[in-house]
Amino acid sequence: MLKGNTGEYIAARKKELNAVIMAHYYQPPEIQDIADFVGDSLQLARQAAESSAEVIICCGVKFMAESAKILSPDKIVILPCPDAGCPMADMATASELRKKKEQYPDAIVVTYVNTSAEVKAESDICCTSSNALKVVRSIPEDKEIIFVPDKNLGRYIQTQTGRKMILWDGYCPVHDRLTADDLNKQRKLHPQALTTVHPECQPEITARADAVRSTAGLLEYIKGSPAQEFILGTETGFVYTLNKHCPDKKVYLAYNDFICPDMKFITLENLALSMQNMETQIEVDSQVSIKAREALERMLNIS
Ligand code: SF4
Structure with missing residues (x-):
């Protein structure tokens, strides 16, 4: 059990370790607030x-920590x-x-980054x-593409590029759960609001949206839009981010419990304990890491 102020302990321990705390946009508010980078x-x-x-210190889910380790093997x-x-990452295995x-x-x-190191x-x-x-x-037109694992993101890319792709049968249970009925209810309640959604939502949702963007893209879109109200088709943690960056705009979640449970596991207390005990350290097999790094670096080089 930690004594004293948990936030102060985390700050002091971070200095001692020469550590950086990174948090995903879907993390709880107190984790976003204590992070060096969100x-x-x-x-x-x-x-x-x-x-x-x-x-x-990766405040997110396992595939994110693995990617950090693959890109920074000495850290x-x-x-x-x-x-x-990530339930979606679990829908694809290397042997499949x-x-x-x-x-x-x-x-x-x-391969979407939401996958294991072995799949990458x-x-x-x-x-x-x-x-x-x-x-x-960036892939030559005459090449077939196998797109892994998110079929919803894959279908959205197909509509935007006209490319035929062999789609994996995976999906994010959190985004896939949003239905056209949910969306219509919110639109009736807030007829002036723009509909902004993540491409992990189903095609019937992305087809109805005013903007389809990644979370970072949604932040830019909402910040830059002259509109004042938005229906948001992504995880609830992102509402906190938006409220911080654009306090003058109103954001309504597309359905009430738009929550990724895995993104809510980290608390200030277990973050502090993990820093105290240096747990859990992520390791990736060296041969897997070398190959996965090539796939990640090819992406980083073109974006
Ligand atoms: S919201 Fe949760 S389940 Fe969905 S892709 Fe992200 S980590 Fe995976």
């Missing part, structure tokens, strides 16, 4: 690669709650992907929701 998956991956800190990467995973590659031996494998290692290039369009457009 961002989406692409921004966190970049920060991890560029950071001069010796220890990276200590800590995930405060080892159980914080190897079988798919045997079926389509000439295809390029584009089987991939040609990674993408995030921020850069998926750019990544797909």
Whole structure:
């Protein structure tokens, strides 16, 4: 049990360790507030690669901490709650992907960062929701693409690029749960609001939206829009981010419990304990790491 003020302990321990605390936009408000950097998956991956800190504390889910370790193999990467995973990432395994590659031996494998290190290692290039369009457009037209694992993001990219892709049957249970009925109810309640959604939502949702963007993209869109009210089709933690950055705008969640439970595992208390005990340190097999890093760096080089 920690004694005294938890926030003060975290600040002092961070200095002692030469650590940086990175948090995803879906983290609880108190974790976003204590972090040195808050961002989406692409921004966190970049920060991890560029950071001069010796220890990276990753307040997010496992695939994010793995990406940080892959991009910064000499640093200590800590995930405060080892159980914080991603159900979508669990929908694709390396052995399943190897079988798919045997079926389509000439295809390029584009893998969303929301995957395990082993799946990334089987991939040609990674993408995030921020850069998926750019990544797909960088692939020659005559090449088939296997897109892993989010079928909703994949379908959205198909509508934007006209590319046919072999889509994995995965999805984010949190974004996929938003239905057209939920959205219509909110639109009736707030007829003047613009509908802004994440591309992990179902095609019937993205087709109805005024803007489809990654979380970082939604922040820019809402900040820059002259509109005052927005229906938000993404995780509830992001409402806090938006309220901080654009306090004058009104944001309504597209459905009430738009919550990713895994993103809520980290608290100030277990963050402080993880820093005290240096747990849980993320390790990635060196051969897996080398291959996964190539796929991540190809993405970082084009976006
Ligand atoms: S919001 Fe969806 S994609 Fe993101 S960590 Fe949660 S389950 Fe995974």
